[in-house]
Amino acid sequence: MARIPTAELSRYLLSGQINRQGCLRLRRTPFLPRRPPCHNIRPLSTTTPPTSPAVVVVPLRKQLKDQAKALKSSGSSPRKKKKNSDNQTVPGWELTVGIEIHAQLNTSRKLFSPALVPESSLEEKPNTHVSPFDLAIPGSQPLFQPDTLIPAVRAALALNCEIEPVSYFDRKHYFHWDQPAGYQITQFYHPFARHGKIVLYSRDGIAAEDGDRIEVGIQQVQMEQDTAKTLAQPGGVNWLDFNRVGVPLIEIITRPEIHHPATAAALVRKVQMLLGAVDACTSGLEAGGLRADVNVSVRRPGEDKKLGQRTEIKNLSSFKAVEDAIIAERDRQIAVLEAGGTVAGETRGWSLGGTETRRLRGKEGEVDYRYMPDPDLGAVVIGKDLVEFLGRSMGVLPDEEVEGLMGRYGLTAKDAMALMLLDEGGRVEYFYEVLGELEGRLGGEGKGEGSYALLAANWCLHELGKLTEGEDAEPRTGLVTEFVAAGDLAAILYHLHRRKITAKTAKALLWGVFNCEVAPGGVTDAIERGGLWFQELSEEEYAMLADKVVEGEEGVLAEFLRFKQGKSKGYPQGKLMFLVGKMMKMGPEQNLDPASVKRVLGERIEGVYLPQLEGEEK
Known part of the structure; x- marks a missing residue:
């Protein structure tokens, strides 16, 4: 058979156009009925037809609120349930949870092709960041991009893992329209990192039943490629955007050592914070750069020696969803077992604002995926010198950072954690910048470091937040710290700390800076012009x-x-x-x-x- 031109294959894969000449012609046979063409799956073109509705991206928080309102207005709102803090255990039953976290690596190239990783799936045109290998064009070969190793190793070191000097890639076979090749390349048998651990403290939000500290083991961390993005459209139509195919991921697999839902959510939050601190991940859970799957099982601790039959809940998109879904699935399994039934091994789903998990499909096992070593990829060899260099250059990790904020500056554990988590770590950097500017202005006038550090932390956390969260807040695109320079906030706090202006005046100045009514660097001039200096009574x-x-x-x-x-x-x-x-x-x-x-x-x-x-x- 003659070789099919690449352009012809591209038209077939991307547009569904079939050349009916030669071997691609569809023939009727008396014993094999002609298969009708599939119209409900089509690639997403770079131009949207005029009659097609625009895809509206609704923020996660608004989705939750709209669903709660809809339930309330329909009269089907569920009865008030227990607070999660009071629903961590069920008498007579033991919960066991293992977590798989998929995080997108912070790289410019895909894992096995030189195609660029799209910076934003909302802004980039669909199907513009693809290579022949991403589309599984026959004859195309994977080409491992060594740059993807840097953030992957940094992530594994932050999770206290042992880096394997030699690792290999495997093929995980399954057939779905979001995977053009019919298999995903991953590292099932020989991952690049093993035997890690995460230490969680009470300040991380673990369940009270776990005490002040708990360790959770990391079984392995493996590199793998992402799949295409499916966009559901009216009329049973699905559009495919192949920009995401081949985007480099790491999968972090914990050991089944978590026994309380709040601790599971705290672990996902801690992983996100660690990956952000070492610049390994592009974004967090609710922004789509990190996804969590949880495996849930229950057993009677006095009767059962083995763990119960587990089910997997896929693609949880918020910390609250992790905790709520585990509680719902735990209660479902207990009800099934107490009624004399058997828990089926299956994959289940969770809807935002829901109260129950739902069955998606039967649980695939190792045999179903037909794992095999990838014949087109060689071994990944990671030198000891690279590991040592990355270990030395990682900087301060979150636990050490939080201890410093609490010990040196006198912040509470809650405020220290909030600074670390806001803006994916950007808010704590902004705090240090404001503090440095403030220290430079005060010189020897400061009455101890903690006195003005607490003031700076309070304004960085709470007063900045009011600029975008109140009823009078003006909606802006971007982080609030992009509109208030650290030097301007430090100038306001300098005069406030020295009691030269009142707190009310300071807040008005902050609004003025935010709304561009006060020129950059012009805080003191604005006070002079407005006669805002504080003249206190005797x-x-x-x-x-x-x-x-x-x-x-x-x-x-x-x-x-x-x-x-x-x-x-x-x-x-x-x-x-x-x-x-x-x-x-x-x-x-x-x-x-x-x-x-x-x-x-x-x-x-x-x-x-x-x-x-x-x-x-x-």
């Missing part, structure tokens, strides 16, 4: 204002006197804050410092008003 003026506030508040002062005389157990903090609020409203707000107001009121109550009350009682 001690005598504070005292006079406090006397006015306390007039007619004998009942409030009586509460303080009862506490002083031991007739009341708790200090009337609420009464004090009532007086503080009243004083802030009565006085000139632009000249009042809330801390000074609280201090002066406390001193006047203890030193003046209570002695007067005691004298009147006598």
